[in-house]
Amino acid sequence: MTPPSAEVVRRAPKALLHDHLDGGLRPATVVELARDCGYEGLPTTDAAALGTWFRDAADSGSLERYLETFSHTVAVMQTEEQLARVARECTLDLAADGVVYAESRFAPELHIERGLTLPQVVEAVLAGCRAGEAEAAAAGTPIRVRSLLTAMRHAANGREIAELAVAYRDRGVAGFDIAGAEAGFPPTRHLDAFEYLRRENAHFTIHAGEAFGLPSIWEALQWCGADRLGHGVRIVDDVDTGGDAPRLGLLAAYVRDRRIPLEMCPSSNVQTGAAASVAGHPITLLKDLRFRVTVNTDNRLMSGTSMTREMQLLVDEAGWSLEDLRWVTINALKSAFLPFDERLELIDHVVKPGYAALGA
Numbered sequence: 001m002t003p004p005s006a007e008v009v010r011r012a013p014k015a016l017l018h019d020h021l022d023g024g025l026r027p028a029t030v031v032e033l034a035r036d037c038g039y040e041g042l043p044t045t046d047a048a049a050l051g052t053w054f055r056d057a058a059d060s061g062s063l064e065r066y067l068e069t070f071s072h073t074v075a076v077m078q079t080e081e082q083l084a085r086v087a088r089e090c091t092l093d094l095a096a097d098g099v100v101y102a103e104s105r106f107a108p109e110l111h112i113e114r115g116l117t118l119p120q121v122v123e124a125v126l127a128g129c130r131a132g133e134a135e136a137a138a139a140g141t142p143i144r145v146r147s148l149l150t151a152m153r154h155a156a157n158g159r160e161i162a163e164l165a166v167a168y169r170d171r172g173v174a175g176f177d178i179a180g181a182e183a184g185f186p187p188t189r190h191l192d193a194f195e196y197l198r199r200e201n202a203h204f205t206i207h208a209g210e211a212f213g214l215p216s217i218w219e220a221l222q223w224c225g226a227d228r229l230g231h232g233v234r235i236v237d238d239v240d241t242g243g244d245a246p247r248l249g250l251l252a253a254y255v256r257d258r259r260i261p262l263e264m265c266p267s268s269n270v271q272t273g274a275a276a277s278v279a280g281h282p283i284t285l286l287k288d289l290r291f292r293v294t295v296n297t298d299n300r301l302m303s304g305t306s307m308t309r310e311m312q313l314l315v316d317e318a319g320w321s322l323e324d325l326r327w328v329t330i331n332a333l334k335s336a337f338l339p340f341d342e343r344l345e346l347i348d349h350v351v352k353p354g355y356a357a358l359g360a
């Protein structure tokens with residue numbers, strides 16, 4: 001089968017479940033906001049050089065070092081105007097990239113350094129997303145964006161952020177997440193938040209199996225009850241590929257049998273050392289084994305990436321076909337924290353016709 005051309009990959013409809021708002025700013029916006037608010041910590045005020053700096057600094061091979069780069073983006077996301085601008089630009093950038101549905105996550109607790117309350121943070125982001133959606137629709141690139149509220153796993157605000165996610169569930173917040181350094185901070189630290197969310201019939205995903213292995217994934221699923229796994233890449237440690245056919249251990253079999261969505265982020269994983277290369281990234285093995293795989297950007301600024309680029313890398317370096325891209329897009333929509341009828345509408349009326357028009 002001939003691989004899809006770059007133009008076809010660019011035009012293909014995309015769905016994105018794992019994208020951090022504070023990891024996706026335009027470099028020029030970081031420079032401008034820093035100048036306007038007097039933040040003097042940027043390594044350079046040249047936008048192009050700053051974009052390169054983020055990529056290089058995030059290329060550290062360690063999740064902890066990778067996360068240090070966020071101090072610069074979080075520093076310029078401390079007012080309602082700043083947050084709304086970043087959310088609007090995020091929405092426009094995703095729409096221009098062919099994304100028709102996105103879940104954008106951020107940690108409200110990181111944006112209260114200059115006096116905003118947690119609800120003010122959430123409302124500013126939601127307003128920015130709605131403004132971006134209206135502009136994208138007017139430009140002929142409609143997109144639906146939902147927000148996920150993240151609690152930082154090293155902190156102790158899980159329950160409060162979970163309550164915030166429930167309070168805003170009808171106003172654009174679709175779920176909850178925990179993020180940050182994984183080693184030493186197991187998801188059960190936030191068990192009360194997850195138990196609360198389950199009682200509220202709310203949705204959540206957990207970053208797990210990125211910088212730490214199977215025990216983290218096991219806790220996220222079997223103790224916390226995660227609907228989806230952020231990354232989950234280390235589930236391959238429970239797949240034995242040494243014999244004639246791959247053999248799944250109990251946890252890997254559970255993940256596949258239960259169709260647990262894996263929010264996989266190839267470039268980000270190469271940067272943090274969770275995978276050696278895109279060519280060798282476990283996403284291709286897991287796709288071939290029919291796990292519920294999805295393709296995501298994680299942090300577009302730190303990886304210098306986009307959905308088009310992640311998909312193109314999989315085509316170029318791991319032999320993916322247009323049918324594979326269609327499959328992961330439908331997987332993402334099946335796994336979205338949207339009501340079933342909205343998911344179905346996007347699959348049947350946007351994604352399937354979009355790929356059919358491209359020859360899939």
Ligand SMILES: O=c1[nH]cnc2c1ncn2[C@H]1C[C@H](O)[C@@H](CO)O1
Binds near residue numbers: 110
């Ligand atoms: O890939 C990641 N793993 C764990 N934590 C992450 C990752 N990308 C971003 N974060 C953190 C840093 C951000 O400040 C926070 C909220 O988006 O989430």
Ligand SMILES: [Zn+2]
Binds near residue numbers: 018179207
């Ligand atoms: Zn992430």
